[in-house]
Every structure is written in C-alpha cells, then in structure tokens.
Amino acid sequence: MITKISENLYRITLPMPFRLRHVHAYALTDGPDVALFDTGMHMTGAYERLEKDLQSIGRLVQNVTDIYLTHVHTDHCGMTGIIQEKSNARLYLSEAANLVHEHFQQGDSLIEQAEKFYSRQGVPARDVTAIIEEIEDMRSRIEPFAATDFLYDGEVRSFGSRLFEAVFTPGHADGHVCFFFRDEGLLLAGDHILPYIPPSLSPNIYDESFQPLASYLESLAAIERLPVASIHPGHGISFDGAQERIGEIRGYHAAKKELLLQMIDEGPKTAFGITGEILGAGSVKNLSHFCFSNPTIR
Numbered sequence: 001m002i003t004k005i006s007e008n009l010y011r012i013t014l015p016m017p018f019r020l021r022h023v024h025a026y027a028l029t030d031g032p033d034v035a036l037f038d039t040g041m042h043m044t045g046a047y048e049r050l051e052k053d054l055q056s057i058g059r060l061v062q063n064v065t066d067i068y069l070t071h072v073h074t075d076h077c078g079m080t081g082i083i084q085e086k087s088n089a090r091l092y093l094s095e096a097a098n099l100v101h102e103h104f105q106q107g108d109s110l111i112e113q114a115e116k117f118y119s120r121q122g123v124p125a126r127d128v129t130a131i132i133e134e135i136e137d138m139r140s141r142i143e144p145f146a147a148t149d150f151l152y153d154g155e156v157r158s159f160g161s162r163l164f165e166a167v168f169t170p171g172h173a174d175g176h177v178c179f180f181f182r183d184e185g186l187l188l189a190g191d192h193i194l195p196y197i198p199p200s201l202s203p204n205i206y207d208e209s210f211q212p213l214a215s216y217l218e219s220l221a222a223i224e225r226l227p228v229a230s231i232h233p234g235h236g237i238s239f240d241g242a243q244e245r246i247g248e249i250r251g252y253h254a255a256k257k258e259l260l261l262q263m264i265d266e267g268p269k270t271a272f273g274i275t276g277e278i279l280g281a282g283s284v285k286n287l288s289h290f291c292f293s294n295p296t297i298r
C-alpha cells in the first residue's frame with residue numbers, strides 16, 4: 001500500500017511476519033529519481049509489493065538513487081542489498097549502525113559474543129540457544145549491503161529541492177537516526193517514537209557499560225527540542241502531538257524504573273530474573289496504560 005503524506009513524499013507499507021505485521025518505508029521523489037528511507041523486510045512478497053507501489057507512482061526500483069537507513073534491524077534494512085543490486089543506489093546510515101551491520105556479517109564472533117553477554121545477564125542455557133537461533137534468523141534476513149558514506153548528527157542533506165536533517169537517536173537500536181524535514185516539521189521517526197507501544201530498547205552486547213535507557217531518554221530530548229508537527233513512524237499510523245507522545249513514553253519508563261527499583265530492593269537479581277518477574281507477575285499490566293495512546297491520526 002502506498003500513501004502520499006506530503007509533496008513528493010510517500011509511505012509504502014510492506015509486510016512483516018511478526019508482531020506488528022507491517023513496516024513502513026518512505027519514498028521521496030525528484031523527477032524520475034527516488035530516495036528511499038528504510039527498505040522493509042526481506043521476505044516473500046515484500047520486494048514485489050515495493051515494486052508495485054513504486055510503479056503506481058510511475059517509478060521503478062531501478063529509479064532508486066539513494067537509500068537512507070534509520071537503523072539496522074531486519075524489518076528496516078532487509079532489502080537494502082537487493083535494491084542496491086538492482087539500482088546501484090547510494091546508501092547512507094550512521095557509522096554506529098554500519099558497525100551493527102558489520103557485526104551481523106561476522107557470524108561466529110557475533111554468536112560467541114551473544115552467548116557470553118546473555119549468559120552474564122542470567123539467561124538459562126536453553127533460552128540463550130533460542131536467542132542465538134533468533135539472531136541467526138535475523139542474519140539470514142539481511143542481504144549484505146555497502147555504505148556510500150556515513151551520516152553525521154545534525155547534518156543537513158538534500159534530495160532534489162528537499163532538505164532534511166539527520167537526527168541521531170540511539171536507544172531503540174545502536175546508531176538509530178531520525179530524518180527531520182524542518183520546512184514542514186515532518187519527522188521520519190523509524191522506531192524511535194511509535195504510536196501504540198513504547199519502542200523496545202537494545203543492549204549493546206559488545207559494550208556492557210552502554211546504557212540503553214539513558215541513551216534513549218536523551219534521544220527523546222533531541223526530538224523535543226525540534227519543532228515537530230507530525231511523526232511518521234516505522235510502524236503504525238502517522239500522528240501529531242510529538243510532545244504528548246514523548247510524555248507518555250517518559251511516563252512509562254519512569255513507572256517501570258520505579259518497579260525495577262522495588263524489585264532489586266528485595267535483593268540482588270539478574271536482568272533475566274527481573275524480566276521474568278515483570279512479564280510473569282502481571283506487573284506489566286500496571287504499565288500498560290502508558291503503552292497505548294490515542295494520537296491524532298493524520
């Protein structure tokens with residue numbers, strides 16, 4: 001499905017096999033040329049869907065000259081390599097996101113590191129195996145791609161007559177970037193701010209000192225400082241009211257932090273143990289009113 005969201009800017013909804021069932025890529029046109037923001041998941045029917053949707057606005061995959069990635073998660077970057085092969089498109093992402101991709105390419109050392117990291121968090125061997133299987137599955141869904149150059153925080157890029165800024169927003173994923181079209185106050189948010197759920201946060205398995213929540217909250221502040229009029233996320237509806245939504249997500253994390261502090265007050269626990277308590281004891285229900293919002297649909 002393709003939906004026009006602004007002059008020469010379209011949302012393309014592509015299939016995804018799990019959870020939210022769909023992911024959005026965004027296409028900006030300039031004459032025959034297309035810049036894609038994210039590329040969707042590499043799965044049956046996704047490439048054909050992208051092809052059809054581009055055809056419906058008179059473009060081909062071969063017309064894609066530039067690709068910008070918000071982050072290196074399978075559902076956002078999976079088809080990048082395939083599109084590059086067809087169109088020779090230039091590719092831009094943050095250096096940190098590119099490093100995630102490089103780690104993904106290094107199968108054995110990635111698995112070894114993941115085993116070490118999750119075992120240290122108290123995850124039982126059987127569940128570590130399940131995590132490794134999931135990582136292997138994700139690896140198989142990302143076609144290798146090659147970056148043209150790296151984005152820098154706050155830098156202004158152009159495509160045709162349109163200008164947009166790269167806003168670094170790590171937290172949901174290492175190296176996550178949002179794209180801000182200041183003339184319209186329009187934010188392509190990737191998975192940084194979602195309408196229905198607080199985005200999951202990712203640890204850095206190579207750096208245990210990395211604090212995903214602190215990093216995420218700082219990244220919310222980076223968006224709060226911008227005059228955002230509308231948010232166009234990687235999943236779900238586009239919506240107004242960035243400040244309200246950010247307030248809800250902050251509220252969710254504050255409540256969750258309170259809960260965590262109570263839990264570790266009882267005695268030392270592993271990250272895995274705490275996760276089990278939150279998910280198993282119904283505590284998650286107490287947080288659910290922070291998860292769901294009713295943003296103004298655009």
Ligand SMILES: [Zn+2]
Nearest residue numbers: 071073173191
């Ligand atoms: Zn993601």
